[in-house]
Amino acid sequence: MEFLNTVISWLMKKRIHQIELFLKYPHEVQREWLKKLLLAARDTEIGQKFEFRSIASADDFRQRVPIVDYDEVKPYIDRLKRGEQNILWPTEIKWFAKSSGTTADKSKFIPVSEEALEECHFKGGKDMLCIYCNNTPDTNMFSGKSIGMGGTHQIVELNNESVYRQGDLSAIIMQNLPLWVEFLRTPNLSIALMDDWESKIEKMARATIQHNVTNISGVPSWTMLLFRRVLEITGKEHLLEVWPNFELFIHGGVSLSPYKKQFKGILPSDQVNYVETYNASEGFFAIQDRGDEDDMLLMLDYGIYYEFIPMDELSSESPKALTLDEVETEINYAVVITTNAGLWRYMVGDTILFTSIDPYRIKITGRTRSFINVFGEELIVDNANKALSIACARCRCNVIDFTAAPVYIQEKTKGAHEWLIEFDSPPEDMAFFTEIFDNALKSLNSDYESKRYHNMLLREPIIRVVPHNTFYKWLKSKGKLGGQHKVPRLYNNRKYVDEILKMIS
Numbered sequence: 001m002e003f004l005n006t007v008i009s010w011l012m013k014k015r016i017h018q019i020e021l022f023l024k025y026p027h028e029v030q031r032e033w034l035k036k037l038l039l040a041a042r043d044t045e046i047g048q049k050f051e052f053r054s055i056a057s058a059d060d061f062r063q064r065v066p067i068v069d070y071d072e073v074k075p076y077i078d079r080l081k082r083g084e085q086n087i088l089w090p091t092e093i094k095w096f097a098k099s100s101g102t103t104a105d106k107s108k109f110i111p112v113s114e115e116a117l118e119e120c121h122f123k124g125g126k127d128m129l130c131i132y133c134n135n136t137p138d139t140n141m142f143s144g145k146s147i148g149m150g151g152t153h154q155i156v157e158l159n160n161e162s163v164y165r166q167g168d169l170s171a172i173i174m175q176n177l178p179l180w181v182e183f184l185r186t187p188n189l190s191i192a193l194m195d196d197w198e199s200k201i202e203k204m205a206r207a208t209i210q211h212n213v214t215n216i217s218g219v220p221s222w223t224m225l226l227f228r229r230v231l232e233i234t235g236k237e238h239l240l241e242v243w244p245n246f247e248l249f250i251h252g253g254v255s256l257s258p259y260k261k262q263f264k265g266i267l268p269s270d271q272v273n274y275v276e277t278y279n280a281s282e283g284f285f286a287i288q289d290r291g292d293e294d295d296m297l298l299m300l301d302y303g304i305y306y307e308f309i310p311m312d313e314l315s316s317e318s319p320k321a322l323t324l325d326e327v328e329t330e331i332n333y334a335v336v337i338t339t340n341a342g343l344w345r346y347m348v349g350d351t352i353l354f355t356s357i358d359p360y361r362i363k364i365t366g367r368t369r370s371f372i373n374v375f376g377e378e379l380i381v382d383n384a385n386k387a388l389s390i391a392c393a394r395c396r397c398n399v400i401d402f403t404a405a406p407v408y409i410q411e412k413t414k415g416a417h418e419w420l421i422e423f424d425s426p427p428e429d430m431a432f433f434t435e436i437f438d439n440a441l442k443s444l445n446s447d448y449e450s451k452r453y454h455n456m457l458l459r460e461p462i463i464r465v466v467p468h469n470t471f472y473k474w475l476k477s478k479g480k481l482g483g484q485h486k487v488p489r490l491y492n493n494r495k496y497v498d499e500i501l502k503m504i505s
Contacts, residue, residue: 088342097281124284149218303340308333387440
């Protein structure tokens with residue numbers, strides 16, 4: 001295994017020269033990718049509609065092709081799922097990455113082409129390892145096993161000739177990994193791709209404690225759940241007693257910040273490194289390339305062409321999207337992508353800011369809409385509004401105002417969402433209201449539903465009824481009375497909720 005570790009580490013480092021190329025010529029690399037994408041898709045339905053053949057520049061592209069969100073591209077995706085092809089991308093689309101929903105749907109289904117798998121997602125994974133090996137020349141991570149916190153997948157048969165496959169992005173990647181990678185990972189796919197997360201965590205914990213695990217990749221919330229179960233089974237104080245050679249946690253999906261102290265507690269050693277990646281269903285975008293900084297290097301040669309809308313322009317009728325050479329540091333931008341899976345000027349929904357433009361490094365700052373996403377639930381305001389309407393209708397009450405924030409996972413308690421609600425008159429049975437509200441959220445948001453499964457990550461909502469005029473007084477105390485000022489419905493940390501609770505205590 002030591003020889004294998006040496007060989008793989010050497011191979012991974014070879015990619016550094018190509019990374020240095022796009023670092024040196026970022027704008028040229030991006031312009032070249034736009035040309036390649038337009039050329040590849042010129043005879044598709046979308047290419048003919050917008051006359052890709054005659055687009056000669058980034059300005060032409062901006063003027064001719066509209067910016068879209070999922071709801072606008074969904075009719076094309078529905079046709080792809082029914083077996084039609086050559087609509088958004090010329091090669092066959094058989095995979096769809098299931099992601100959290102929109103205002104209209106419980107889940108999104110993002111097309112994944114062979115090119116996107118090879119040139120984007122797999123390449124991103126290899127580059128992450130390449131950068132890590134380059135930064136950590138004495139790494140021994142390939143001398144042991146890797147744990148991948150995979151999602152779930154399913155095969156949908158439309159007729160005798162047409163099938164498509166859908167699942168979490170991580171499940172799609174695992175299903176298509178080369179054999180040499182499968183040799184280095186644990187547990188086997190039959191466990192990693194299980195639908196029942198309660199059973200999956202249990203089986204993963206029992207399977208992985210038998211191996212020399214050196215690294216893991218996953219969302220912090222689910223990873224912490226696995227780690228705690230491993231400690232319960234083994235009776236050990238910390239994970240390095242179970243896996244003494246553990247050295248790397250690759251994380252993404254939600255912020256590590258609320259969990260960092262917990263991870264340090266069960267991985268108490270400087271030998272453990274943390275690398276953040278920005279790998280969404282729509283593409284692999286960025287990698288943390290410096291261990292002492294929390295920003296990430298924007299990867300520019302993955303078959304993705306980037307544009308960025310300043311957040312103060314987002315609400316305008318015709319927001320202007322900027323090309324890479326037009327962005328500035330410390331400004332919040334909404335991310336717009338064009339990809340080798342057929343997404344054309346597609347708004348991902350994330351917001352970022354650039355910490356550097358030489359090279360281009362970014363931080364994820366949030367979502368384009370109010371949200372909570374501490375546990376991977378991606379709860380949006382529309383989910384909350386609809387769920388409250390359902391609960392109020394059943395309980396014959398009305399909400400005046402509300403806000404919500406996460407309750408972080410503690411050593412002996414699960415996470416939750418804390419809701420401060422001002423009613424005109426509270427429901428008679430608050431427990432029943434909470435149950436209806438919780439079930440409504442599950443029905444509206446598949447990611448929330450999965451995190452609430454058997455209370456594994458999220459407990460039921462904590463609802464606190466606040467006195468009349470609470471939100472009015474809070475806004476007044478901040479000098480924000482008036483129609484242009486609104487109570488933040490959902491917030492991804494406890495800043496506002498704690499302020500209000502302190503005010504009324």
